[in-house]
Amino acid sequence: MSDIWSEFAKTAEEARSFLVVSHVNPDPDAVGSVVGLARYLETLSKSVRMVTPTPIPENCRFLDPEGEIVLFDQTRADALLGAVDVAIILDLSSWNQLGEMAPALKDSGAYRVVIDHHTDPDDDIADLMVRDPAASATGVLIYELIRELGGRVTQPIANALFAAIMTDTGSFRFSNTDGRTFRIVADLIDAGVRPDDIYRRIYEGKRWGTVKLLPAVFATVERSANGKVAWMHANRSMLKQAGASFEDTDGYIDHIRAVKGVEVALFFKEVDEGRVRVSLRSQGGVDVARFAASMGGGGHTRAAGLAFEGTLEEAIAKVVPGLESLLRSHS
Numbered sequence: 580m581s582d583i584w585s586e587f588a589k590t591a592e593e594a595r596s597f598l599v600v601s602h603v604n605p606d607p608d609a610v611g612s613v614v615g616l617a618r619y620l621e622t623l624s625k626s627v628r629m630v631t632p633t634p635i636p637e638n639c640r641f642l643d644p645e646g647e648i649v650l651f652d653q654t655r656a657d658a659l660l661g662a663v664d665v666a667i668i669l670d671l672s673s674w675n676q677l678g679e680m681a682p683a684l685k686d687s688g689a690y691r692v693v694i695d696h697h698t699d700p701d702d703d704i705a706d707l708m709v710r711d712p713a714a715s716a717t718g719v720l721i722y723e724l725i726r727e728l729g730g731r732v733t734q735p736i737a738n739a740l741f742a743a744i745m746t747d748t749g750s751f752r753f754s755n756t757d758g759r760t761f762r763i764v765a766d767l768i769d770a771g772v773r774p775d776d777i778y779r780r781i782y783e784g785k786r787w788g789t790v791k792l793l794p795a796v797f798a799t800v801e802r803s804a805n806g807k808v809a810w811m812h813a814n815r816s817m818l819k820q821a822g823a824s825f826e827d828t829d830g831y832i833d834h835i836r837a838v839k840g841v842e843v844a845l846f847f848k849e850v851d852e853g854r855v856r857v858s859l860r861s862q863g864g865v866d867v868a869r870f871a872a873s874m875g876g877g878g879h880t881r882a883a884g885l886a887f888e889g890t891l892e893e894a895i896a897k898v899v900p901g902l903e904s905l906l907r908s909h910s
Contacts, residue, residue: 584727586707587692591728594664596626598689601669602676603633604856607781609670610639611743612694612717613648616667618736619725630659632678636826641780642739656683668693670717672700672710673877694720697879699872715755718743722763737770742777750778753881754863782830788823795821796831802841804903809835810845812891825850836860843867843902847894855887855894859902870905874898 599617601609609631617627629648640646651659660666660680666689674681684691693705696714714720718740725732732740744764748756751764768774795817802809813828821827825848836844843865846858859867860882867883874897876885887894 581727583709583711584724587709587724588728590665590690590692590707591620591623591625594625594690596628596663596665598628598630598660598663598666598687599669600630600632600666600677600680600684602631602671603678605631605633605635605639605670607636607639607642607746608716608718608743610635610642610648611739611741611746612669612721614642615718615721615736615739615743616669616694616724617647618733618739619721619730622730622733626663628659628663630680632680636829637786638781638784638826638829639742642742651678651680651683653679653683660684660687660689663687663689665690665692667691668695668704669721670695670697671877672697672704672708674701674704675875676877694724696720697877698868699877715753715757715760716744716747718747719760719763722767732766732770734771737767737772738777741767741772741774742781745774745777746781750782755879786823786827788818788821789827792817792821792823792827793831796828797834800835803899804906806838806840807842807906808845808899808902809838809841809843810847810895810899811835812847812849812895814849814891815851825856832858832860836862842906845898845902847891847898849891853889855889855891857885857887857894857898859883859885864909865902865905870902874901 597620599613601613613629617629620627630651632651660683672693672695691705692707694709696717698712722740796811796813800811832844832846842862844860848856850856861867866880868878868880871877871883871885874885878884
């Protein structure tokens with residue numbers, strides 16, 4: 580067994596109850612990793628509870644058909660997080676990505692394990708840190724954990740991990756897609772995954788609001804730095820008029836990232852009054868994860884995000900010039 584998993588194996592053997600959690604606004608890598616690991620721990624006759632700080636997206640619900648993933652509720656923090664031996668934190672390595680669940684996890688007394696593929700972890704978040712930024716998805720690490728511990732990848736586990744890996748590699752288009760990824764995916768398909776079915780469930784169940792909202796959002800597109808920076812925004816009024824939610828905007832940013840000459844694309848979303856969520860995508864010349872981290876966010880070199888306290892106008896006025904300055908320093 581590789582050194583990276585030996586200590587986890589000891590923890591898994593000794594502990595009886597596990598809490599498996601992930602970040603706010605969980606994406607398919609987060610949800611798939613949570614479900615895949617929970618299903619594996621259940622094969623070891625462990626007691627497992629799955630909790631997320633915010634709801635899982637609609638296109639991930641097929642991975643949890645019985646609705647076993649519980650939404651964190653501060654008023655029930657002790658019931659949700661208490662009395663577990665080990666808390667396993669997936670697809671993140673900083674406290675702020677756990678939202679309102681962070682203080683409760685800190686106070687829970689559980690042994691904390693982080694399994695992640697992001698950079699720049701918080702020093703105090705884990706008693707045991709398993710982190711590999713070279714992994715294309717956290718789902719890759721969960722697969723390797725199961726295999727290293729001698730486990731069997733059942734079809735529910737395989738479906739969950741395939742969804743995790745497929746989405747975090749942009750359907751195997753991104754530069755993080757490597758031989759390691761494809762070897763794992765081949766094994767998941769042999770375990771019963773139907774790639775066409777998973778793809779359809781993730782990407783082809785769009786709601787009508789997605790189509791209605793798109794023209795309004797694309798009408799806001801702007802650019803600067805000789806076309807190297809492009810951004811758009813969506814506010815709550817636009818969503819209300821289209822009968823849409825921010826979940827319906829998934830993939831919008833990829834349209835402007837794909838424009839010739841754009842090096843960094845941004846999507847500003849007014850999620851509440853005085854609160855803006857910013858998605859960042861890079862062609863690779865700019866490390867948007869490092870930029871996002873400077874403003875309290877995080878992510879990957881080519882895909883990152885951050886939260887901004889203020890109006891949409893203030894967020895744009897703060898973030899865009901910062902990226903323009905970063906681009907000038909690279910030229």
